[in-house]
Amino acid sequence: MTMVVVSRGVRSGLEAAVRFLMPALFIILVILVGYAMNTGAFMDGLRFLFAPDFGKLSGASVLTAMGHAFFTLSLGMGAIMIYGSYMPGYASIAKTSVIISLADTLVALMAGMAIFPVVFANGLEPGSGPGLIFQTLPLAFGHMPGGTFFGVLFFVLLVFAAWSSAISLIEPAVTWLVENHGFTRVSACVWSGLTTWLLGLGTIFSFNVWEGAKLFGKTFFDLLDFLTANIMLPLGGLFIAIFAGWVMTRRDSQEELAMATVLYGAWRFLVRYVTPLAVVVVFLNAIGVIG
Structure with missing residues (x-):
C-alpha cells in the first residue's frame, strides 16, 4: 500500500x-x-x-525526552x-x-x-x-x-x-x-x-523463530531499533543543524524562514551553537557514554 x-x-x-x-x-x-x-x-x-513526580525528574529523563522528540517529530x-x-x-x-x-x-x-x-x-x-x-x-x-x-x-x-x-x-x-x-x-x-x-x-x-539469534546481546529488532533511534537519528539531526547553521548562507536561510530580524538572529544562534551541542549530548546519552 x-x-x-x-x-x-x-x-x-x-x-x-x-x-x-x-x-x-x-x-x-x-x-x-x-x-x-x-x-x-x-x-x-x-x-x-x-500528575508530576519530581522525584523521577533527572538529567537522564530530560535527555530521554529530547531523544523521544527526535523520533516522534521525525527529526534527523x-x-x-x-x-x-x-x-x-x-x-x-x-x-x-x-x-x-x-x-x-x-x-x-x-x-x-x-x-x-x-x-x-x-x-x-x-x-x-x-x-x-x-x-x-x-x-x-x-x-x-x-x-x-x-x-x-x-x-x-x-x-x-x-x-x-x-x-x-x-x-x-x-x-x-x-x-x-x-x-x-x-x-x-x-x-x-x-x-x-x-x-x-x-x-x-526476532520475536519468534529468530528470538535466540542475538548480536551484541540484542535481537535483530532491538539492534535495528538501537541503530536507528540512538545513532542514525541524532547524527542525522546533527548534520542537518550543521548544514543549516554553517553551510547555508545567512541570506538564503533568512529568505527561506521569512522571520523578523530579531527572531532570525535568535534562531541562527540556537541552530549554530545550542542545537549541535544538545544533539551531541543526546547522542552520547543514547549510546551510554553519559547518563
Whole structure:
C-alpha cells in the first residue's frame, strides 16, 4: 500500500493519502478517548499522565525526552526535509514547524488518554512499546463491554498511523534514487519498498523463530531499533543543524524562514551553537557514554 501511494507522486499519492489518513486517524482517536472516559478509570489515566513526580525528574529523563522528540517529530531522518522541499514559496517554515509540534503533542496526549484508562480499568500494569500495544491492550479490550469493536477500532488507528509514517519514511529514499541515480519513481518505490519489507521480516522473526539469534546481546529488532533511534537519528539531526547553521548562507536561510530580524538572529544562534551541542549530548546519552 505504501509503495502504491508513494509511486503516484506528491499530489496524487502523498497529498491524497494524508488528506484521508490524518482526519480519519483523528476521528478514531476522539472516539477512543470517548470510550476511555466511560471505563471508570479515566481519572486514573489522567493522573498517571499528568500528575508530576519530581522525584523521577533527572538529567537522564530530560535527555530521554529530547531523544523521544527526535523520533516522534521525525527529526534527523530526512522526512521533514523532503516534505519541506515540496512546500510552496509563500508558506512560513517557522509557523508550520510550530503547528506540527503542537499537533504532534496534542495527538500524543490524546493517545495516552485513550490507552491508559483502558489499562487501569482492567488492573493491568502500564508498560510501553510493543508489550503495551500487542499484549496488554488486547487483554484489556477482551474483558470490557464493547471491547471487540473498540479493540478493532484501536488497531485500525494503529494501521493508519503506521501507514502514514511509512509513507513519510520511504519518501526520502525514493526522492534520492530518482534525483541522484536516474530511477523512475515507480522503480525507486519498488526497490525501497522491498528493502524495507525485508528488514521488516527480520524484525518480525526476532520475536519468534529468530528470538535466540542475538548480536551484541540484542535481537535483530532491538539492534535495528538501537541503530536507528540512538545513532542514525541524532547524527542525522546533527548534520542537518550543521548544514543549516554553517553551510547555508545567512541570506538564503533568512529568505527561506521569512522571520523578523530579531527572531532570525535568535534562531541562527540556537541552530549554530545550542542545537549541535544538545544533539551531541543526546547522542552520547543514547549510546551510554553519559547518563
